[in-house]
Amino acid sequence: MRKFIIVLIFGILLHSISFAQLDTVIIKSSYTNIAILKVDYLTNAFEGGNMHYYNCPTCTNDSLPFLYNHTNAPGEVVNIRFSLEPTLETVFYASEAWMSCGYIEYPDTFNTNYPFTLSNYQLNKKLSFKYLSSEVSHYPILQKQAELAWNSVNSLTITNEFLANDFKIGIYLYKPRLGPTDFSKVKWIFFLYCNNVNTSVDEYNNSDRFIIYPNPTADNIVLECNYSGSNGIQYSISDLSNASIKKGIIESINNKIDLSLFSKGIYFIALYASDGTYLTTKKIIKL
Numbered sequence: 001m002r003k004f005i006i007v008l009i010f011g012i013l014l015h016s017i018s019f020a021q022l023d024t025v026i027i028k029s030s031y032t033n034i035a036i037l038k039v040d041y042l043t044n045a046f047e048g049g050n051m052h053y054y055n056c057p058t059c060t061n062d063s064l065p066f067l068y069n070h071t072n073a074p075g076e077v078v079n080i081r082f083s084l085e086p087t088l089e090t091v092f093y094a095s096e097a098w099m100s101c102g103y104i105e106y107p108d109t110f111n112t113n114y115p116f117t118l119s120n121y122q123l124n125k126k127l128s129f130k131y132l133s134s135e136v137s138h139y140p141i142l143q144k145q146a147e148l149a150w151n152s153v154n155s156l157t158i159t160n161e162f163l164a165n166d167f168k169i170g171i172y173l174y175k176p177r178l179g180p181t182d183f184s185k186v187k188w189i190f191f192l193y194c195n196n197v198n199t200s201v202d203e204y205n206n207s208d209r210f211i212i213y214p215n216p217t218a219d220n221i222v223l224e225c226n227y228s229g230s231n232g233i234q235y236s237i238s239d240l241s242n243a244s245i246k247k248g249i250i251e252s253i254n255n256k257i258d259l260s261l262f263s264k265g266i267y268f269i270a271l272y273a274s275d276g277t278y279l280t281t282k283k284i285i286k287l
Contacts, residue, residue, distance in 0.1 A: 025283075026115050026161040032084070032119075033058040033194045034091055038110050039149045041173075041186035046152045048110030058086040059195045064130050064170045066091065066191070077102065078178065082132070082191075092189065094174060101185055102176035115157040120265045132172040132191070146171050149188040160266060161191065167194040209280075210271060213282050216285035219260040223269070225253050232274030237267050237284070264285045 027033050032054040038047045059065050067085040072078055076098035082091045095102035131137040131145065136146060150171075153159055170191035175181055197201040211224040225233065233250040235257075245267065248257070259267075264286055 007185065025113045026051070026158065027165050027194055027196055028053055029195060029196050033162075033192075033196055034194040035162065035193070036092060036107055036110075036191040037116075037153050037156075037158075038104075039147075039152055039188040039190065041149075041188060042183055044149045044152045044188075046112070046116075046156070047187070048112050049116040049153075049156070049158060050107035050110055051115070051158065052091075052107070054084060054089055055151075056084055056087050056089075056195070059084065060075070061166050061168070061195045062192055064132075064168050064191065066132070066170065068132065076100075076178070079173075082172070091191070092172070094176070096176055096178050098178040099180075100177065101182070104176075104187075106173070115161060117157050118155055119157040119160050120263060127169060130170045132170050136173050143175065146173075146188060150190065153190060157266070161251070162192045162194055164266075164268065165194045165196065167192055169193075187206065210282060212282050212284065215283075216287045217259060218287045219258070221257050221259060221284060223250065223255045223257060225250060225255070233279070234272040234274070234276075235269050236272070237269045239265065239267055259284070259286055 033051070034054065035051045036051055037049045039045065040047055056065075065085045066082045067088070067136075069081040069083070070078060071081075073095070080092075080094045080096065082093075083089055084091060084186040091102075091107055093106040094104040127150075129143075129150075131143065133142075136142040149234070150169075170193065172189040172191070174187045174189050176185050176187075209226045211220050213224070215221060223235070235248055235250060236244055237245050237246040237257075237259075245262065246257075250271075266284060267284040268281050269284055270281045273279055
């Protein structure tokens with residue numbers, strides 16, 4: 001009986017570990033990825049985030065494909081909705097109430113768990129913002145305040161994940177109270193948008209030919225190659241700032257790469273054929 005319980009617990013742990021590894025992909029291919037981050041207006045404190053994936057084949061990365069609706073509702077309430085313009089799927093839905101307080105209805109939860117946690121990196125890259133509130137777009141002082149609020153989320157893991165892709169940032173100033181503003185209830189809403197649908201066929205096929213495990217890892221990874229001409233393939237490992245950390249050449253089908261001296265964080269391994277042709281890039285999580 002005791003042996004059975006030990007085996008059962010071990011199995012549960014293995015299942016949990018496997019689930020955690022499967023759930024490490026944040027920016028998913030073939031989806032439109034949208035993260036929503038909430039920041040307090042007065043304190044600039046990060047209050048949580050929400051990640052959602054949409055099937056929007058006609059969405060592009062050229063701009064934020066948001067449709068904004070501001071409609072009156074019974075009881076001196078105004079409803080605010082942001083939706084994906086091609087599909088009309090709701091991205092953000094909230095209410096504003098006269099001399100009272102509205103609330104955010106969708107997303108209905110904001111959390112501070114992974115990937116809405118601090119990373120080891122802080123973005124120093126100059127970014128451009130799309131102001132989704134007319135008053136913010138018209139008043140530079142509010143734009144400065146929005147940039148200060150952004151500083152509270154630019155070192156989150158989720159933000160670094162979006163930075164590693166081509167992404168857009170939208171900013172909305174949410175005031176739940178109509179009439180005299182109660183600034184203690186006002187929130188900055190940041191939309192991180194990445195349309196990851198249009199992956200090239202060549203890169204998609206090449207990606208399937210390379211497998212990395214264990215991932216996440218505490219020390220080493222094994223790079224398994226199922227690619228014709230595996231010998232001589234070059235690899236380059238870089239961090240989120242795009243700085244090259246380690247380079248090498250693959251000499252066999254299964255290759256062990258030592259990452260024990262790497263700091264905890266997210267890295268990317270880019271693979272190139274022996275003639276320098278780019279093949280694909282894989283993400284590595286170092287524990």
